[in-house]
Amino acid sequence: MAKLTQVCVYCGSGDGRNPAFSAAAVALGRAMAEAGIRLVYGGGSIGLMGTLARAVLDNGGAVTGIIPQFLEEREQLFADVTDLHVTEDMHQRKMLMFEQAEAFVALPGGIGTLEEFVEQLTWVQLGRHRKPVLLANIDGFWQPLIDLFEQMRAELFLRAGMEINGLIVDRAEDIVPRLIKAVAARPQEEVDLSAEDMRIRRL
Numbered sequence: 001m002a003k004l005t006q007v008c009v010y011c012g013s014g015d016g017r018n019p020a021f022s023a024a025a026v027a028l029g030r031a032m033a034e035a036g037i038r039l040v041y042g043g044g045s046i047g048l049m050g051t052l053a054r055a056v057l058d059n060g061g062a063v064t065g066i067i068p069q070f071l072e073e074r075e076q077l078f079a080d081v082t083d084l085h086v087t088e089d090m091h092q093r094k095m096l097m098f099e100q101a102e103a104f105v106a107l108p109g110g111i112g113t114l115e116e117f118v119e120q121l122t123w124v125q126l127g128r129h130r131k132p133v134l135l136a137n138i139d140g141f142w143q144p145l146i147d148l149f150e151q152m153r154a155e156l157f158l159r160a161g162m163e164i165n166g167l168i169v170d171r172a173e174d175i176v177p178r179l180i181k182a183v184a185a186r187p188q189e190e191v192d193l194s195a196e197d198m199r200i201r202r203l
Contacts, residue, residue, distance in 0.1 A: 008040040008101035011048040012109035024172035029055025043067030045078035132182040134167040
């Protein structure tokens with residue numbers, strides 16, 4: 001049975017207007033630390049990214065930050081994380097995040113958060129990996145996206161053999177238990193295969 005030890009979280013470099021988003025980042029960070037799950041994230045110190053990373057660290061957890069050189073100033077690199085990787089570009093950042101994570105979560109965020117989350121769903125859809133991908137629909141933030149997925153299904157752009165199979169939760173407190181359950185349900189050979197498949201794709 002596979003064990004969840006590292007999760008990549010995508011989220012905004014801003015806080016958003018709704019205080020529920022920051023509260024969710026704090027709750028998730030605390031839950032990850034208490035479960036012994038390392039955070040893999042974008043390496044910034046501002047917005048929800050910074051709030052999440054601090055919550056993990058403040059509760060005794062470990063954090064790996066991965067940030068491209070050109071974003072060091074814009075997202076105010078968080079130098080106090082457990083491990084910090086500065087990459088040459090976004091492509092290297094994304095691959096390193098993928099290699100280090102066993103599951104993926106999207107908290108509220110902007111275009112970058114949406115793009116990275118949808119990319120992971122696409123890789124699942126295309127059979128490139130089988131790692132859980134979870135959408136945290138905090139206070140209904142992602143509901144328009146969920147509705148769009150339903151429209152895609154209704155219009156047969158998501159059809160048999162092309163499902164995206166993402167997980168959705170409404171509360172931050174449900175994220176860690178849901179991911180632990182999803183990872184535990186996967187045979188170990190599937191975990192190994194997904195990582196090997198992506199390494200082959202990168203060559």
